[in-house]
Amino acid sequence: MSRPGRPGGLLVPRMRRVDVAVALLLGLLGFAAVVQVRTTQEEGPLAAARQEDLVQIIDDLDNRDARLRAEVAALEQTRQELTSGTGRTSAALEEARRRTQLLGVLAGTVPATGPGIRLTMTDPDGILGPDVLLSALQELRAAGAEAVQVEGRAGEGTRDVQVRVVASTSFVAGDEGGIAVDGERLLPPYRFVVIGDPATLVSALRIPGGVVDVVEQLGGRAIVDRSSAVEVGALRRLEPPRYARPTP
Amino acid sequence: MIPALALVLGVALGLVLEPTVPVALQPYLPIAVVAALDAVFGAVRAQLEGIFDDKVFVVSFVSNVLVAALVVFLGDQLGVGGQLSTGVVVVLGIRIFSNAAAIRRRVFSA
Numbered sequence: 001m002s003r004p005g006r007p008g009g010l011l012v013p014r015m016r017r018v019d020v021a022v023a024l025l026l027g028l029l030g031f032a033a034v035v036q037v038r039t040t041q042e043e044g045p046l047a048a049a050r051q052e053d054l055v056q057i058i059d060d061l062d063n064r065d066a067r068l069r070a071e072v073a074a075l076e077q078t079r080q081e082l083t084s085g086t087g088r089t090s091a092a093l094e095e096a097r098r099r100t101q102l103l104g105v106l107a108g109t110v111p112a113t114g115p116g117i118r119l120t121m122t123d124p125d126g127i128l129g130p131d132v133l134l135s136a137l138q139e140l141r142a143a144g145a146e147a148v149q150v151e152g153r154a155g156e157g158t159r160d161v162q163v164r165v166v167a168s169t170s171f172v173a174g175d176e177g178g179i180a181v182d183g184e185r186l187l188p189p190y191r192f193v194v195i196g197d198p199a200t201l202v203s204a205l206r207i208p209g210g211v212v213d214v215v216e217q218l219g220g221r222a223i224v225d226r227s228s229a230v231e232v233g234a235l236r237r238l239e240p241p242r243y244a245r246p247t248p
Numbered sequence: 249m250i251p252a253l254a255l256v257l258g259v260a261l262g263l264v265l266e267p268t269v270p271v272a273l274q275p276y277l278p279i280a281v282v283a284a285l286d287a288v289f290g291a292v293r294a295q296l297e298g299i300f301d302d303k304v305f306v307v308s309f310v311s312n313v314l315v316a317a318l319v320v321f322l323g324d325q326l327g328v329g330g331q332l333s334t335g336v337v338v339v340l341g342i343r344i345f346s347n348a349a350a351i352r353r354r355v356f357s358a
Contacts, residue, residue: 025305030257
């Protein structure tokens, strides 16, 4: 700062030592202020924080860390439980599917294939009664038949009707000839398609006084074909029981 | 004029050199800057009131900075550094405000 009344202009002022000191201090101030501002900006708020504050901050972070770790552990456990639960569930589902397949063969809701026989009974005189079919079925069951269907002509047409034989199957004499199997009217020739051990089934049918004998006594013919793969393809819809309930 | 130029020069130097603050100085530099600002505001006020004395300015500047640093240092040693720093900043802030108010009255007559 130029002294009042002193000539010499601004560029070459006469400087006393105090003037130099003042300038020096102000320069130092500007320098220090800028340095401090830059430091604060560069290093973020933590650089300016004091030791206690830093300790506090670290404590907070530690607490938060512990909380989050506990949360992670809990979530991991939940995940594990869910995963193993899914495993158990899928195993149970698999087992249920398997049982459904097995029971479906019994209940006639799924097609079945396997070794077995075909028993064809002709009835030229139209005198084969439901008792013959029923006794044939009994013989087959006693010989270990696992899946059975009955086929016959429907009405006067050539189309075959197939009926899956299940626990509730009934054979009733038809009103105008033929036999009603579970309400389906079948006309001869009748055919049983049976899955089971072919040798046992055949010998069961051919015992003296058995099905084959009876049919031939009535004037028809009973033909038994063995096969390594017969297909019982007729299906039956599963009706839920109206009265029976599983006993808990 | 020269002090203003010196201030600008210091700022420019700080911007160009980009020095890092030594760790030992880090707690004191902000307080020292605030204390120096207080001295500068006091000097501007004295200048406007016509009672500016550059020797007084130099002494008050240096002693302000030293006392502020000393107070912070003592606070750190006593374990109340944070609170004492806050106290110093508050006191200096109040002084800066009152000086600024005096300057404002001089300059704007209001």
